[in-house]
Amino acid sequence: MATKNIEILPIYYDYVLDTDYPVYILVGGRNSGKTHFMGQELTTRLNNCKDYKCLIVEDVETNINEGVKTNIIERIDDFGLSSIFHDTKQPAKISHKINNNIALFKGYHSDKQQKRVKSLNGITAAWYEEAENITYEQFKALRMQLRGGEPEDRILYLTMNPINQDGFINRYFFKQKPDEVLEKFEDGRPKVFVKNIEVELEDDDKVIIPCMIIVTTYRDNPYLTKMQIADIEELKYTDRDMYEMLANGKFVKPEGTLIKKLQRFSLSKLDLSQSDKLTALVDTASSGSDSATLGIYAKYGDNRHYLVEAYKDDRDADIVIPIMASIINKYEPQMVYVEENHEGLYFESELKKKTKGTIHVRKFRSTENKHEKILSQSGRMKVDFYVRDDAEDEYNDFIIEVLDYNKDPKENEHDDCIDNIAMYFKHADRNSWIFA
The missing domain is CATH 3.40.50.300 (P-loop containing nucleotide triphosphate hydrolases)
Structure with a gap:
C-alpha cells in the first residue's frame, strides 16, 4: 500500500x-x-x-x-x-x-x-x-x-x-x-x-x-484558502457576534433574524439573455417536515446574483417534480444541480426525463453543517443578492421564509429556502461542486 x-x-x-x-x-x-x-x-x-x-x-x-x-x-x-x-x-x-x-x-x-x-x-x-x-x-x-x-x-x-x-x-x-x-x-x-x-x-x-x-x-487551521478566510473576516463588519465566535472562540448567543432586508429588482427590467450564467438548484426534502425547493439564479459580472424564480413544496415527489420541470423548462438554465440527499437520485433521474435536452441535470453533494453554511454565506446574501419586487405569492412565500431565518438555529422551524440560496453561493458560484 x-x-x-x-x-x-x-x-x-x-x-x-x-x-x-x-x-x-x-x-x-x-x-x-x-x-x-x-x-x-x-x-x-x-x-x-x-x-x-x-x-x-x-x-x-x-x-x-x-x-x-x-x-x-x-x-x-x-x-x-x-x-x-x-x-x-x-x-x-x-x-x-x-x-x-x-x-x-x-x-x-x-x-x-x-x-x-x-x-x-x-x-x-x-x-x-x-x-x-x-x-x-x-x-x-x-x-x-x-x-x-x-x-x-x-x-x-x-x-x-x-x-x-x-x-x-x-x-x-x-x-x-x-x-x-x-x-x-x-x-x-x-x-x-x-x-x-x-x-x-x-x-x-x-x-x-x-x-x-x-x-x-x-x-x-493553516490549510484554509484566502476565500475561506475572507468569508470569516467579512463578518467583522456584517455580524460582530458571529465574528467573535469564529475568530476568537467566544460563546455568543445569536439573537434576531439573520437578514433584515434584501435588495430588490424587477424581472421585467432584466434581460436574461445577457446574463453570464443561468443556474437552477434543487434541494429535495430530507424529512417529513421539510420542503423541496427550487431556485433559478442569474449571474451578471462577479457580484450580482438575481433570484429569477423560487419555489417550495412539501408534497410528494411525484407531484413536485413535474412542477419544477415546468419552471426549469420555462427559463432554460444551462445547468440544474440536484442535491444528493434522500430523494435526490430520484429527482435527478426524473428531471432529466422531463426537462429539455439542452438543459444539463446533475447531482451534487453538500456535506457541510447547514446552519454554519447559511451563516457563512449570509454576507453575500446581504451584499450581492437581489430578489424580485414583482413576483407572485409562491415566490414571496419563499422570500418570507428566508427573512424569518433566525441567528439561533433552535428558533427556526424551517430552513429550506435560505439553504437553497446558501448552497448556490457556497457551491454553484465557486465551481467547487462535490459531484456524486
Whole structure:
C-alpha cells in the first residue's frame, strides 16, 4: 500500500493524539477543523484498534446529518483505506472488512432515541457531534456506556460551536476555574485546558473524570484558502457576534433574524439573455417536515446574483417534480444541480426525463453543517443578492421564509429556502461542486 501524507492540525496532534484523556471537548466554529479532525481520529481508530465499536450521535429527530457520516468516509478515502471499509445506509454504519470494527450513527434528540442508544452493548467510544445542548445527564450516560473494547480506547468526544451560553458545557467547563491551563488566548482566556468533573454512578459511588477542552478558531487551521478566510473576516463588519465566535472562540448567543432586508429588482427590467450564467438548484426534502425547493439564479459580472424564480413544496415527489420541470423548462438554465440527499437520485433521474435536452441535470453533494453554511454565506446574501419586487405569492412565500431565518438555529422551524440560496453561493458560484 502506498504511503499517504495526512495533514493533522498541530493543535489536535499535540493535545489529542499526543495525550490520553477519557473525554475530549472540541469547541470551535466554522473552518476551525474540529469535524475534519474527528473524521481522521475515528478512521485511525477503526483501522488500528481491537474490538472497537464507535457510536456517533447527533441531536436530531430523524436521520443523523449525512455530512457526519460522509466526513468519515472521505477521511477513509484520504487514508487510502476505502477498499477495506464498507458503508451501509440502513442501518447507518461503517464497517471494517478485516477487523470487524464498526461506527454506528444514531439520532439522540428524543427520550425514545436516547433509550435505544442506551440499550446498545459493547460501545468503546462515542462522538456527540453538535453537542451544544448536551446535558449533564446525557454526558454521564454516554461516558458510562463506554464498556467495550480496550480500556484505553474508551473515549467520549464532544464537538460543538460556542453558541449556547446557558448550556451545561459553557456553565461547567468555561465559567468555572480550570484545573490546568495549557494555552491561552491573547486576552487571557483559557484556550486549551483540563477540567475535572465528578460523575455520580448508579450505586451512589462517584468517579473523577479529567476532561481535555480545546478551543479552536479558523486561525488554528493553516490549510484554509484566502476565500475561506475572507468569508470569516467579512463578518467583522456584517455580524460582530458571529465574528467573535469564529475568530476568537467566544460563546455568543445569536439573537434576531439573520437578514433584515434584501435588495430588490424587477424581472421585467432584466434581460436574461445577457446574463453570464443561468443556474437552477434543487434541494429535495430530507424529512417529513421539510420542503423541496427550487431556485433559478442569474449571474451578471462577479457580484450580482438575481433570484429569477423560487419555489417550495412539501408534497410528494411525484407531484413536485413535474412542477419544477415546468419552471426549469420555462427559463432554460444551462445547468440544474440536484442535491444528493434522500430523494435526490430520484429527482435527478426524473428531471432529466422531463426537462429539455439542452438543459444539463446533475447531482451534487453538500456535506457541510447547514446552519454554519447559511451563516457563512449570509454576507453575500446581504451584499450581492437581489430578489424580485414583482413576483407572485409562491415566490414571496419563499422570500418570507428566508427573512424569518433566525441567528439561533433552535428558533427556526424551517430552513429550506435560505439553504437553497446558501448552497448556490457556497457551491454553484465557486465551481467547487462535490459531484456524486
